[in-house]
Amino acid sequence: MKIIDISRRLENGMPVWPGDTPFHYEVSWSKAESGSVNVGSLSLSAHTGTHVDAPFHFDDAGKRIIELDLELYIGPARVLDMTGKDSIGAKDLENVDLEGIQRVLFRTLSWKNDAEFPEKIPHLEADLGPFLAKSGIRLIGVDVPSVDPIDSKDLHAHHSLNENGIHILESVLLDEVEPGDYELIALPLPLVEGDGSPVRAILRPI
């Protein structure tokens, strides 16, 4: 069956959140040195590339990655067209059928140059968390690095989604994905203390 990879590639020099740990991979123990194998080592932020947030990211008392329910990250998801919007609120979903849907991915296509970190991104409005929770949504994915404005310090949307039981998947790549229904798989690593985790996110048409 067809797999659509919606994960951003992890490579040295890739753009990261301003001031955050750069992504770095190197072969730290080469085949020539070890006599048998190349062994790589990684240095990266928990919010590198396509990733999920744990509530601990913005709430000291919040759940860590290991505590998240994996069922959230596997199952039917609806990709919604949100192109051309500066922000996304309940008004943008009024005429969208979310019956029986637990996962939504917003396709804004606003991150145009993937070699650079975006300066301005569409953010989620205060009324979205309560609205989505009422519709039965448990996971929201965005094709930008945050659900809040990049310069936000209060992280209002993160908190509002969390208070409404909605989990967050960020920086998915939806450029080649038509709006519609898919099966999503985007599993976090078993990071015991993690505030976030990179994922390999894929969609399969259903």
Ligand SMILES: N[C@@H](CC(=O)c1ccccc1NC=O)C(=O)O
């Ligand atoms: N909220 C963003 C990340 C974020 O805010 C951030 C990531 C790394 C270093 C600093 C950050 N925010 C600083 O205010 C995210 O969830 O990925």
Ligand SMILES: [Zn+2]
């Ligand atoms: Zn994050």
Ligand SMILES: [Zn+2]
């Ligand atoms: Zn976030």
